[in-house]
Amino acid sequence: MATIYDVARLAQVSPATVSRVFNGTSVSAEKVAAVRRAAEQLRFTPNRTARNLRTQSSEVIGLVIPDIENPYFTEMARGVEDVASGAGYSVVLCNSDSQPEKEATYLQIAVSEHMSGVIIAPASERTRLDGILDTGRPVVAVDRHTVYDIDGVVMANREAGASATEGLLEAGYRRIAYIGGPEGIDTAAERAAGWRAALAAGAPDIASDELLRFANFRVDGGRAAMEELLALPERPDAVVAGNNLIGVGAIQVLTEHGLTPPEVGVAVIGSLPFTTLSPTAVTVVRLPAREMGVSAARMLLERIGGDSRPSRTVVLPSEVLPASAVRS
Amino acid sequence: MATIYDVARLAQVSPATVSRVFNGTSVSAEKVAAVRRAAEQLRFTPNRTARNLRTQSSEVIGLVIPDIENPYFTEMARGVEDVASGAGYSVVLCNSDSQPEKEATYLQIAVSEHMSGVIIAPASERTRLDGILDTGRPVVAVDRHTVYDIDGVVMANREAGASATEGLLEAGYRRIAYIGGPEGIDTAAERAAGWRAALAAGAPDIASDELLRFANFRVDGGRAAMEELLALPERPDAVVAGNNLIGVGAIQVLTEHGLTPPEVGVAVIGSLPFTTLSPTAVTVVRLPAREMGVSAARMLLERIGGDSRPSRTVVLPSEVLPASAVRS
DNA sequence: TTGAAAGCGCTAACAG
DNA sequence: CTGTTAGCGCTTTCAA
Numbered sequence: 001m002a003t004i005y006d007v008a009r010l011a012q013v014s015p016a017t018v019s020r021v022f023n024g025t026s027v028s029a030e031k032v033a034a035v036r037r038a039a040e041q042l043r044f045t046p047n048r049t050a051r052n053l054r055t056q057s058s059e060v061i062g063l064v065i066p067d068i069e070n071p072y073f074t075e076m077a078r079g080v081e082d083v084a085s086g087a088g089y090s091v092v093l094c095n096s097d098s099q100p101e102k103e104a105t106y107l108q109i110a111v112s113e114h115m116s117g118v119i120i121a122p123a124s125e126r127t128r129l130d131g132i133l134d135t136g137r138p139v140v141a142v143d144r145h146t147v148y149d150i151d152g153v154v155m156a157n158r159e160a161g162a163s164a165t166e167g168l169l170e171a172g173y174r175r176i177a178y179i180g181g182p183e184g185i186d187t188a189a190e191r192a193a194g195w196r197a198a199l200a201a202g203a204p205d206i207a208s209d210e211l212l213r214f215a216n217f218r219v220d221g222g223r224a225a226m227e228e229l230l231a232l233p234e235r236p237d238a239v240v241a242g243n244n245l246i247g248v249g250a251i252q253v254l255t256e257h258g259l260t261p262p263e264v265g266v267a268v269i270g271s272l273p274f275t276t277l278s279p280t281a282v283t284v285v286r287l288p289a290r291e292m293g294v295s296a297a298r299m300l301l302e303r304i305g306g307d308s309r310p311s312r313t314v315v316l317p318s319e320v321l322p323a324s325a326v327r328s
Numbered sequence: 329m330a331t332i333y334d335v336a337r338l339a340q341v342s343p344a345t346v347s348r349v350f351n352g353t354s355v356s357a358e359k360v361a362a363v364r365r366a367a368e369q370l371r372f373t374p375n376r377t378a379r380n381l382r383t384q385s386s387e388v389i390g391l392v393i394p395d396i397e398n399p400y401f402t403e404m405a406r407g408v409e410d411v412a413s414g415a416g417y418s419v420v421l422c423n424s425d426s427q428p429e430k431e432a433t434y435l436q437i438a439v440s441e442h443m444s445g446v447i448i449a450p451a452s453e454r455t456r457l458d459g460i461l462d463t464g465r466p467v468v469a470v471d472r473h474t475v476y477d478i479d480g481v482v483m484a485n486r487e488a489g490a491s492a493t494e495g496l497l498e499a500g501y502r503r504i505a506y507i508g509g510p511e512g513i514d515t516a517a518e519r520a521a522g523w524r525a526a527l528a529a530g531a532p533d534i535a536s537d538e539l540l541r542f543a544n545f546r547v548d549g550g551r552a553a554m555e556e557l558l559a560l561p562e563r564p565d566a567v568v569a570g571n572n573l574i575g576v577g578a579i580q581v582l583t584e585h586g587l588t589p590p591e592v593g594v595a596v597i598g599s600l601p602f603t604t605l606s607p608t609a610v611t612v613v614r615l616p617a618r619e620m621g622v623s624a625a626r627m628l629l630e631r632i633g634g635d636s637r638p639s640r641t642v643v644l645p646s647e648v649l650p651a652s653a654v655r656s
Numbered sequence: 657t658t659g660a661a662a663g664c665g666c667t668a669a670c671a672g
Numbered sequence: 673c674t675g676t677t678a679g680c681g682c683t684t685t686c687a688a
Contacts, residue, residue, distance in 0.1 A: 103681085662684090672675085
């Protein structure tokens with residue numbers, strides 16, 4: 001690999017001038033031309049490592065997500081990537097597997113690799129950000145809240161839970177169960193609160209506690225909880241799934257029991273990207289994952305650019321895609 | 329951030345000794361202890377950028393895939409990540425969006441960031457690898473072939489296409505269509521060849537040409553092709569989908585037309601991770617995506633470690649998960 | 657506008 | 673086993 005010294009020699013200028021050409025500072029037109037020609041001839045590409053060492057920075061941002069196999073997060077990653085790469089940044093995607101230790105490792109790497117900033121969907125509220133925050137790097141939290149005073153982008157979770165439930169009530173269901181994510185996670189709690197409130201308003205005679213289930217945010221979690229609900233002495237006639245994968249699991253179990261929606265009503269918070277169901281059978285409360293990534297990336301880039309306003313949290317509204325099918 | 333000089337001063341040793349402690353070369357036990365204590369006290373973490381500049385390397389491998397939103401590739405990414413992080417490497421995931429230009433940009437970054445190697449699922453056979461190969465970095469191709477003499481991991485595509493078709497033939501279908509990926513991609517061609525051979529053997533009277541459709545490897549591609557097939561004067565009674573997303577699209581369209589499988593037979597090459605269908609309705613020819621990632625990462629790590637044997641290509645067998653439902 | 661020179665933090669000869 | 677020293681390739685004062 002050619003270095004700026006090689007280019008400098010060939011172009012008959014100093015290394016400093018070559019550097020300036022590649023950084024857009026003032027250099028006379030003729031020298032610019034000479035340097036460009038030499039660089040081309042030698043197929044020179046600036047060595048980023050050296051630059052990063054010198055400038056103590058790099059055009060890389062870290063993106064830490066809890067589950068790379070969840071389309072919700074990959075959709076968000078797309079949003080982040082589109083904004084970042086448009087601004088000349090590359091994105092390092094890290095999969096924390098919902099494990100705080102893995103999360104900590106990646107955060108560590110972000111620091112020692114001099115990444116410019118990090119977007120993280122925290123595995124839990126206990127996620128420690130002190131280390132990276134102490135280095136002065138901006139961090140934006142997505143999807144979930146943290147205890148730190150940093151920028152964030154979250155969904156209107158309570159509203160989403162309520163909308164999903166209301167969609168089902170309007171379709172004529174009453175005994176509406178809820179399968180949410182792990183108890184410790186705020187998004188899960190908020191969505192459940194929305195469900196509870198909507199159910200209390202629309203079907204006050206239904207005792208909600210026995211219809212509430214906590215699961216993990218994956219397909220198997222949805223399956224297990226749905227099986228439990230079906231085993232209840234008095235079955236629910238509908239269910240709200242707290243996220244996309246729980247929804248998939250719940251629908252799978254219903255299908256296996258011959259209760260294909262809308263026979264049992266189903267509302268899902270989040271999209272079903274690869275569903276093979278008729279689009280009219282299930283109420284989907286779409287969560288704008290891509291937009292979340294876009295906003296987060298924009299905020300991070302602003303902070304990297306020196307923005308020092310007080311921290312903000314953006315709340316993104318959900319969008320109800322109602323099932324056209326009504327309870328038969 | 330503390331440097332090795334700070335640690336050295338506090339521990340009363342030379343910077344070189346500190347470096348040695350962190351790189352596992354021989355240092356007396358007492359000095360090791362002193363260094364560790366000092367490092368802890370100063371919360372020292374080695375600066376990777378500096379190390380990378382010095383060693384002209386980094387414990388980072390690049391993973392370039394054409395579609396981050398396709399579960400097939402994210403599953404593979406998981407396999408890569410598990411192996412890599414177990415060996416102390418981090419993975420930079422890059423989404424080429426099937427665009428050769430984006431691919432080239434990421435390959436460029438891999439070089440200038442001194443990444444140790446790259447695993448790439450090439451967007452097309454025209455993908456240029458000369459640049460990165462010239463730097464001596466190992467590259468492993470996954471999923472698809474390249475024109476270069478490098479290691480590769482691919483699926484037994486022809487076999488998969490044949491198995492899918494045979495599954496349908498055994499279930500009693502005869503007029504079996506095929507929706508494959510873009511014509512230029514070798515995996516698509518191979519799978520189609522398997523289908524054609526199996527159909528010729530099992531239902532020789534069926535003219536296969538009019539039942540063959542090329543699509544893109546996404547849901548919309550599967551949808552469009554399935555619509556076309558249904559519009560045929562003589563409809564197919566079954567269809568083989570060339571990948572997971574095409575399968576989703578095809579099933580969606582069938583469902584919308586009231587032809588839920590197994591009314592029309594469906595076989596999919598690749599998994600349907602988030603299907604809400606009854607598991608018995610569709611023949612799935614599972615492609616071991618995770619294993620592909622695991623093998624590729626292992627091979628890459630071996631090459632990084634200096635392995636210079638002739639290049640190898642691993643072919644992974646598919647696994648047929650037959651539908652238990654038979655044509656009614 | 658341009659060049660000389662000093663490092664960024666680390667590792668790897670080379671001596672001792 | 674340990675310390676000294678010379679860079680890796682780049683950016684950035686500081687002078688000219």
